[in-house]
Amino acid sequence: MAATTADILTAPQAGWWPYTWPVPWHLICLSALVWALLRAREKSASSPPAEGNDKLREEEWEEAA
Known part of the structure; x- marks a missing residue:
């Protein structure tokens, strides 16, 4: 039966x-x-983070999106 099903x-x-x-x-x-x-x-x-924004650095932003 298994061979028939496989076929x-x-x-x-x-x-x-x-x-x-x-x-x-x-x-x-x-x-x-x-x-x-x-x-x-x-x-x-989306735009990159503003200068001086310590929450999200630019290289982190590049990876995040």
């Missing part, structure tokens, strides 16, 4: 399978691209 799951015979198996890989790439764009937008929207 069905690892060798699908559906005609749509060749078109759908790469979908997760495309979603990973798309997610990374969206994340990079949103991060760049977030970094450009």
Whole structure:
């Protein structure tokens, strides 16, 4: 029974399978691209800390956002 299940799951015979198996890989790439764009937008929207502000040094600000 386990061999039959493995055979069905690892060798699908559906005609749509060749078109759908790469979908997760495309979603990973798309997610990374969206994340990079949103991060760049977030970094450009915030301003660095003012001089003399001891709460957050500039190098910490660069890492924080």
